[in-house]
Amino acid sequence: MDSSMATPSIAADHRPAHLQLINVWKRFGPPERQTVAVRNVDLAIQPGEFVTLIGPSGCGKSTLFNMIAGLIAPDDDGSILLSNKVQQDYGLLGKVAFMPQRDLLFPWRTVIDNATLPLEIEGVSRKAARARAEALFPEFGLEGFETHYPHQLSGGMRQRVALMRTFLFERDLVLLDEPFGALDALTRSMMQRWLLDVWAKHRRTVLFITHDIDEAIFLGDKVVVMTARPGTIKCAERINLPRPRAASVTTTGEFIDIKRRLLAVVEEESLKTFGGATLA
């Protein structure tokens, strides 16, 4: 009975987390000259939640990401749980849909063959894979470009192909590492709204890295802020802006209040990274 009295955000946290990080550390180098990239990260993401992660550059975001993707093993201090199951080192490979910063399309494959790459690796027949990809082309705004090669596409289109490839790798957890970082502001804001549409339709759990506060607030159910290196979670803020969100939401008082609060935190951390070098 008590749980029904709780605020929605607390109630949400009582469900079993889709992804849970408990005391995750990553250190590089030999013991005497060790650098700590990520320290003591605790993070829980609920099923279907859109969580955005911001932090100063070089704070270990990508290291954290690579650990969640299973590409590098976290140190033995803590563990990563997917659907409440503790994951072995590299056990997450093939369980998480991971999209790195760059589109990493293969120049020798056409758009459709790039998109179906993960299905091919899973052993889906070429015909079935193509049929599934073709159904997504209109939604991803790539209709008519199936047989083009990547070098014939614009940056925004290449990024959509990469996103389609990630989506065709049908995993409930999607990791996106600054997917719109290299796009111009106009294209980026269009891609953000489009991504929210796609997400609303498919309802995957999303962890989205960015260094753009506006983007983090606009997209996320929850914004998580990382500290300067060695990175850990500084704070998390639940974003209760109504969905679906229009571009105009970024000019509301509520949005600006959240932004002011987060900006203060992020600035403080950025200064720490910066401070040693220039402000000393």
Added chain:
Amino acid sequence: MVAGGVTWRDRLAVVIGLATLFIVWQAATMLFAVPDYILPRPLDIAWAIVERREQIWRALLFTLAETGAGFAIGALIGIGLAVCLVLIPPCEAVVMPLAVAINAVPSVAFVPLALIWFGLGMGSKIAMAVLAIAFIVLLNALSGLKKPEQGHIDLMRSFGAGRFGILWRLRLPAAMPSIVTGLRVGLGRSTIAVIVAEMLGAYDGIGQIVYQSTAQVDYLSVWAAVLTAMLGSLALYGCLVAIDRKLIWWR
């Protein structure tokens, strides 16, 4: 697609180039009355080819067969070895110094050994062609297979691809341009190796004609054989360019 195909203009340019060369050559040899044993006239050489067509044609087929067989076997060995080294990285430290050492010696230095081991027939020529091409293809294929950066490899891993999946879907296609370069260089080298081996001991082939005609002071036949070999190599090279287009279709 914007493929860099060979246009009729390119072909015309080659024909014009060759025609100019032969006309100037013909004119110069006639004008300065150059003796035959120094530089025969192109028309005389052409006539010599027509006269000896049966012998030259048989020799050319012989040489081409040896080169082709050696090229195919050597290319397969080179690519296969490179694939093994990429799949089992510790082997590289053992094999590569050996490969580099063997490759450092001009392959024609091994001709006498090849003749002793494989006899005067086709075997020794094929072995020489294999030797001439296998290492250059190995070196190129290896550097090509290692070209994909960590980001691409990580992407494949995140999709659950294993070593073979990464090899087949990422490394091999990425290596194609390097492999093709290796094949081109290797083709030239194996042609040289075969002809030199034929000169040092063979029952037939272009190299043998060159050797015998030189011994008989028949310079016209030497030139006829050399010119035929040139045309044969050009044809082989043309085939290779066509194959290249299939192998690197996305350019």
